[in-house]
Amino acid sequence: MAAIGSSTQRNIVILGGSYGGISIAHYVLKHVIPKLPTPETYKVILVSKASEALCRPACPRALVSDSLLPHEKIFANIPNQFLQYQSMNFQFIRGTVSDLDHTNRIVRISLADSEPVETLNFHAVVIANGASTHSPLLGLTGNEGKLKADWASFREALTFAKSIVIAGGGPSGIEVAGELGEYLNGRAGVFDSNLKAPNVPISVVTSSSKILPRLRSGIADKAERYLAEVGVSVIKGTSIKTVAPETAGTKDVTKKAVITLDNGNVLEADLYIPAFGTVPNTGFIDRSLLSTDGRVKTEPGTLRVDKAGPRIYAIGDASSWARPAVHNILDAVPVLGANLRRDLLLATALRDIVIEGDKTFKEDTREMQLVPIGTSKGVGAVMGWQLPSWLVWLMKGRDYWLWTTNSLWNGRKWSTP
Ligand SMILES: Cc1cc2nc3c(=O)[nH]c(=O)nc-3n(C[C@H](O)[C@H](O)[C@H](O)COP(=O)(O)OP(=O)(O)OC[C@H]3O[C@@H](n4cnc5c(N)ncnc54)[C@H](O)[C@@H]3O)c2cc1C
Structure with a gap:
């Protein structure tokens, strides 16, 4: 030593x-x-x-x-x-x-x-x-090489995927669903409330009675409508009982999974993403x-x-x-x-x-969360005020805060005490 x-x-x-x-x-x-x-x-x-x-x-x-x-x-x-x-x-x-x-x-x-x-x-x-996420796709659970390699294998698997299940109705799960939905399925036309036959059906499973628990119901409902436009459906009030094999989505981000819900229903997914909670x-x-x-x-x-x-x-x-x-x-x-x-x-x-x-x-502690849903829409609130979709896009959705990080990493943000 x-x-x-x-x-x-x-x-x-x-x-x-x-x-x-x-x-x-x-x-x-x-x-x-x-x-x-x-x-x-x-x-x-x-x-x-x-x-x-x-x-x-x-x-x-x-x-x-x-x-x-x-x-x-x-x-x-x-x-x-x-x-x-x-x-x-x-x-x-x-x-x-x-x-x-x-x-x-x-x-x-x-x-x-x-x-x-x-x-x-x-x-x-x-x-x-x-804190770490259960899915290694959402942070540096290992080093940067591991994250980049996981993204690369996931993207390759994405080209063959016919169904995706995401666990978790918090902002991470909803953002992932919105991005995947728009990328794989496109967006419904202006007069359609949902995408009738998505290329890749995507399901979000949440044990809560609504998605985005930190935002008021009206905002969560709007998010659900935006998700439907990109081929994402939400299963609420339902927990996941088992995932087989256990390594699907965690150790192996490309493994097919069989997901059993607490209501007895079984979902089969070519890709499974556990996007609920974090572990300090x-x-x-x-x-x-x-x-x-x-x-x-x-x-x-x-x-x-x-x-x-x-x-x-x-x-x-x-x-x-x-x-x-x-x-x-x-x-x-x-x-x-x-x-x-x-x-x-x-x-x-x-x-x-x-x-x-x-x-x-x-x-x-006021209501504060911005959630892009794909590259052009989003929901959220800042200091208790609901923001329109275009403002969520402007603040976060256009590049997911990349406009802010340079001055953080190089310390310019802290020029004055
Ligand atoms: C998908 C996603 C989207 C998010 N979006 C937003 C958002 O829009 N706005 C917002 O405010 N927050 C957002 N968050 C939350 C935000 O990312 C976190 O609050 C923030 O990253 C926490 O920063 P941190 O410095 O505490 O640690 P982390 O970002 O968790 O980083 C911890 C660092 O410590 C390293 N580390 C861990 N263990 C060890 C160890 N034993 N030895 C050495 N190094 C170790 C890790 O590798 C990592 O580099 C999001 C989180 C996720 C997962």
Whole structure:
């Protein structure tokens, strides 16, 4: 077992290279380390399984075809985004975190290519490992190579598929259904409410009484009408009892599946996509620090993980602090950053400096979700206001937020604190 870093270096270790991890890394390098008495002794070490960041919301369209979104914009090389900082203050490690020992303040990392486990001591740590989807097509459950390979095999299988079943009526399931429906079936004419004989019938199965549970019924009903226009039908109030073989849609994204529903009906699908729920990537964290849903118990105002010890924080889908969504992460980054700066200054034991009080985060819980349905339509609400389809297209549907990610990955978004 090898150790990374010198004994005098104070490591600010950030786990996970996505919206939470990359944003907080830039923030710390721009607004925290320069404010500390000895900046040269602090180093941000960002650890992630993949060396590329992913615009995750773009997955529902990216998985369908190579040509619908520019691939060079969906992924961004992480180390390149940090070349702007001095190397004494930043390091990227591509590896899988296998243990967070919060008592001894150590993380253990398995590096790629089955090298020995490395240990890394930390002065501060930010847990930003996010959450995985059951379908590997919807995020970086492994590294970027694995995701690109899964998309490629899925797209090949798509050319032969005669039926598709999607599990989950949340935004991921509905977006995937809309993209696949429009791509494979086209869209019904303006005077038709649904596509009479779709090339590839697509079914969405949800145990809820309506799709898009976070949006009001009127918006969910509109989404269902848009889905019918592209050959997607919705089976509501029904759970999936079994999927055979079990690996269909998870380990093998191209396997045919037999899906048994709790009402006794059986669906056969050439392709099956489990697009319901997520599993927090927190298996390497002591269970005493986790809530019942597997997320890290985080103080919602300060983003500290109080039970774990000093200077330990969590943000994003791995944390219990707020609803998993990019806008919440972006609102919370300056709060976490300011509180980290305060905690680091307090730890210097210098008594002649003015240290600001805590900053606190307050989640905006108003109805807020945008759901494109194919390349030209969509439903949603922002701050409690329902948006027309064209505005959903303009904000999200035209490129699934790719217009926003550049400044996030390169840190320009955090130019001011
Ligand atoms: C299909 C889909 C569409 C979405 N659309 C939207 C949307 O339109 N708007 C919105 O606000 N939100 C959307 N979301 C939610 C949004 O993507 C998440 O809230 C966001 O990605 C969470 O970011 P994160 O930084 O917490 O972690 P994640 O994006 O989950 O990334 C975690 C990172 O940590 C890495 N990692 C995990 N475990 C380890 C480990 N043990 N060691 C090292 N690295 C590890 C992963 O490889 C990954 O790079 C969508 C989610 C999905 C699945």
